[in-house]
Amino acid sequence: MADKKPIDESHHVTRRKGGGILRREVWVDEDGNVTRYNLAYINRELYQSDNGRVVGYDNAHGYHHRHYFGTIEPVEFVSFEGVEEQFARDWIALRSQA
Template identity: 60%
Template sequence: MPEVKIHDESHKIPDKRGNGRLRREVWIDDQGRITRYNLAYINHNLHAGDNGRVVGYDNAHGFHHRHYFGAVEAIDFISYEDVEERFELDWTALKGRK
Protein backbone atom coordinates (compact mmCIF):
# COMPACT_ATOMS: atom_id res chain seq x y z
CA MET A 1 0.00 0.00 0.00
CA PRO A 2 1.38 3.45 -0.85
CA GLU A 3 2.14 6.15 1.66
CA VAL A 4 -0.67 8.54 2.58
CA LYS A 5 -0.15 12.22 3.27
CA ILE A 6 -1.89 12.98 6.57
CA HIS A 7 -0.78 16.60 7.01
CA ASP A 8 -0.34 19.24 4.36
CA GLU A 9 -0.45 22.58 6.12
CA SER A 10 0.84 26.05 5.42
CA HIS A 11 0.35 28.96 7.81
CA LYS A 12 1.15 32.62 7.20
CA ILE A 13 2.87 34.30 10.14
CA PRO A 14 1.67 37.89 10.62
CA ASP A 15 4.26 40.55 9.79
CA LYS A 16 4.29 41.89 13.36
CA ARG A 17 5.08 38.37 14.67
CA GLY A 18 8.02 37.79 12.33
CA ASN A 19 6.56 37.32 8.87
CA GLY A 20 7.10 34.23 6.77
CA ARG A 21 5.30 30.95 6.42
CA LEU A 22 5.30 27.65 8.30
CA ARG A 23 5.00 24.48 6.21
CA ARG A 24 4.26 20.97 7.52
CA GLU A 25 3.91 17.77 5.50
CA VAL A 26 3.71 14.26 6.97
CA TRP A 27 3.18 10.86 5.31
CA ILE A 28 2.38 7.50 6.95
CA ASP A 29 2.49 3.88 5.82
CA ASP A 30 -0.31 1.32 6.11
CA GLN A 31 0.77 0.58 9.71
CA GLY A 32 0.35 4.24 10.71
CA ARG A 33 4.11 4.85 11.00
CA ILE A 34 5.51 8.16 9.83
CA THR A 35 7.60 7.47 6.77
CA ARG A 36 8.29 10.98 5.46
CA TYR A 37 8.12 14.49 6.83
CA ASN A 38 8.96 18.03 5.83
CA LEU A 39 8.86 20.93 8.31
CA ALA A 40 9.94 24.37 7.13
CA TYR A 41 9.99 28.02 8.16
CA ILE A 42 10.10 30.05 4.95
CA ASN A 43 10.91 33.74 4.97
CA HIS A 44 12.42 35.30 1.84
CA ASN A 45 13.29 38.44 3.81
CA LEU A 46 15.68 36.45 6.01
CA HIS A 47 17.11 34.05 3.43
CA ALA A 48 16.86 34.24 -0.35
CA GLY A 49 18.47 30.84 -1.02
CA ASP A 50 16.91 27.38 -0.66
CA ASN A 51 13.56 28.77 -1.88
CA GLY A 52 13.38 31.00 1.20
CA ARG A 53 13.68 28.11 3.66
CA VAL A 54 15.33 29.62 6.72
CA VAL A 55 15.13 26.50 8.86
CA GLY A 56 13.64 23.11 8.16
CA TYR A 57 13.77 19.42 8.94
CA ASP A 58 13.06 16.51 6.63
CA ASN A 59 14.10 12.98 5.81
CA ALA A 60 14.35 13.26 2.04
CA HIS A 61 17.33 11.77 0.21
CA GLY A 62 17.54 8.82 2.62
CA PHE A 63 18.60 10.60 5.81
CA HIS A 64 17.24 12.85 8.53
CA HIS A 65 18.63 16.36 8.28
CA ARG A 66 18.26 20.02 9.18
CA HIS A 67 18.39 23.01 6.83
CA TYR A 68 19.58 26.27 8.38
CA PHE A 69 20.14 29.34 6.20
CA GLY A 70 21.18 27.15 3.26
CA ALA A 71 23.45 24.75 5.16
CA VAL A 72 22.37 21.11 5.48
CA GLU A 73 23.49 18.89 8.33
CA ALA A 74 22.55 15.35 9.35
CA ILE A 75 20.71 15.00 12.66
CA ASP A 76 20.41 12.17 15.13
CA PHE A 77 16.85 10.94 14.77
CA ILE A 78 15.12 9.97 18.01
CA SER A 79 11.48 10.35 16.98
CA TYR A 80 9.29 12.51 14.80
CA GLU A 81 7.98 14.24 17.95
CA ASP A 82 11.56 15.15 18.87
CA VAL A 83 12.10 16.63 15.40
CA GLU A 84 8.91 18.68 15.74
CA GLU A 85 10.14 20.02 19.07
CA ARG A 86 13.57 20.95 17.63
CA PHE A 87 11.88 22.68 14.70
CA GLU A 88 9.60 24.64 17.04
CA LEU A 89 12.60 25.82 19.10
CA ASP A 90 14.53 26.81 15.97
CA TRP A 91 11.87 28.84 14.21
CA THR A 92 10.58 30.56 17.34
CA ALA A 93 14.15 31.68 18.12
CA LEU A 94 14.04 33.51 14.76
CA LYS A 95 10.67 35.24 15.34
CA GLY A 96 10.88 38.98 14.90
CA ARG A 97 14.22 38.81 13.12
CA LYS A 98 14.34 41.02 10.03
Protein backbone atom coordinates in the same frame (compact mmCIF):
# COMPACT_ATOMS: atom_id res chain seq x y z
CA MET B 1 0.20 0.05 -0.36
CA ALA B 2 1.56 3.56 -0.93
CA ASP B 3 2.15 5.97 1.93
CA LYS B 4 -0.51 8.60 2.53
CA LYS B 5 0.00 12.28 3.27
CA PRO B 6 -2.61 13.11 5.93
CA ILE B 7 -0.87 16.35 6.93
CA ASP B 8 -0.21 19.06 4.38
CA GLU B 9 -0.41 22.44 6.08
CA SER B 10 0.80 25.96 5.42
CA HIS B 11 0.35 28.72 7.98
CA HIS B 12 1.08 32.34 7.17
CA VAL B 13 2.92 34.05 10.01
CA THR B 14 1.88 37.62 10.67
CA ARG B 15 4.46 40.32 10.01
CA ARG B 16 4.33 41.17 13.73
CA LYS B 17 5.56 37.64 14.49
CA GLY B 18 8.27 37.70 11.83
CA GLY B 19 6.32 37.03 8.63
CA GLY B 20 6.80 34.08 6.33
CA ILE B 21 5.18 30.65 6.13
CA LEU B 22 5.32 27.60 8.37
CA ARG B 23 5.05 24.46 6.25
CA ARG B 24 4.31 20.96 7.59
CA GLU B 25 4.04 17.81 5.45
CA VAL B 26 3.86 14.31 6.89
CA TRP B 27 3.47 10.95 5.17
CA VAL B 28 2.47 7.78 7.05
CA ASP B 29 2.33 4.08 6.25
CA GLU B 30 -0.77 1.92 6.64
CA ASP B 31 -0.01 1.49 10.36
CA GLY B 32 0.17 5.25 10.93
CA ASN B 33 3.97 5.37 11.32
CA VAL B 34 5.66 8.48 9.94
CA THR B 35 7.71 7.51 6.89
CA ARG B 36 8.53 10.95 5.45
CA TYR B 37 8.31 14.51 6.70
CA ASN B 38 9.10 18.06 5.73
CA LEU B 39 8.96 20.88 8.28
CA ALA B 40 10.00 24.33 7.11
CA TYR B 41 9.95 27.99 7.97
CA ILE B 42 10.01 29.95 4.72
CA ASN B 43 10.70 33.67 4.68
CA ARG B 44 12.24 35.22 1.57
CA GLU B 45 12.81 38.48 3.44
CA LEU B 46 15.28 36.70 5.73
CA TYR B 47 16.82 34.30 3.20
CA GLN B 48 16.45 34.22 -0.57
CA SER B 49 18.22 30.95 -1.48
CA ASP B 50 16.79 27.45 -1.00
CA ASN B 51 13.35 28.73 -2.01
CA GLY B 52 13.33 30.97 1.07
CA ARG B 53 13.69 28.10 3.54
CA VAL B 54 15.25 29.68 6.61
CA VAL B 55 15.11 26.56 8.76
CA GLY B 56 13.71 23.14 8.03
CA TYR B 57 13.89 19.47 8.87
CA ASP B 58 13.22 16.55 6.54
CA ASN B 59 14.28 13.02 5.76
CA ALA B 60 14.60 13.31 1.99
CA HIS B 61 17.64 11.83 0.24
CA GLY B 62 17.79 8.89 2.65
CA TYR B 63 18.76 10.65 5.87
CA HIS B 64 17.39 12.98 8.55
CA HIS B 65 18.78 16.49 8.28
CA ARG B 66 18.35 20.14 9.13
CA HIS B 67 18.49 23.12 6.79
CA TYR B 68 19.57 26.41 8.37
CA PHE B 69 20.16 29.42 6.14
CA GLY B 70 21.45 27.16 3.36
CA THR B 71 23.62 24.92 5.52
CA ILE B 72 22.56 21.27 5.65
CA GLU B 73 23.61 19.04 8.53
CA PRO B 74 22.57 15.54 9.60
CA VAL B 75 20.48 15.26 12.75
CA GLU B 76 20.13 12.37 15.13
CA PHE B 77 16.65 10.93 14.74
CA VAL B 78 14.99 9.51 17.83
CA SER B 79 11.35 10.22 16.96
CA PHE B 80 9.29 12.41 14.67
CA GLU B 81 7.88 14.14 17.74
CA GLY B 82 11.43 15.02 18.79
CA VAL B 83 12.14 16.51 15.36
CA GLU B 84 8.95 18.58 15.57
CA GLU B 85 10.00 19.88 18.99
CA GLN B 86 13.45 20.86 17.73
CA PHE B 87 11.92 22.60 14.71
CA ALA B 88 9.60 24.55 17.01
CA ARG B 89 12.54 25.60 19.22
CA ASP B 90 14.50 26.76 16.16
CA TRP B 91 11.59 28.76 14.79
CA ILE B 92 10.80 30.37 18.15
CA ALA B 93 14.46 31.35 18.56
CA LEU B 94 14.46 32.96 15.10
CA ARG B 95 11.22 34.76 15.84
CA SER B 96 12.57 36.17 19.08
CA GLN B 97 15.58 37.63 17.20
CA ALA B 98 13.33 39.55 14.79
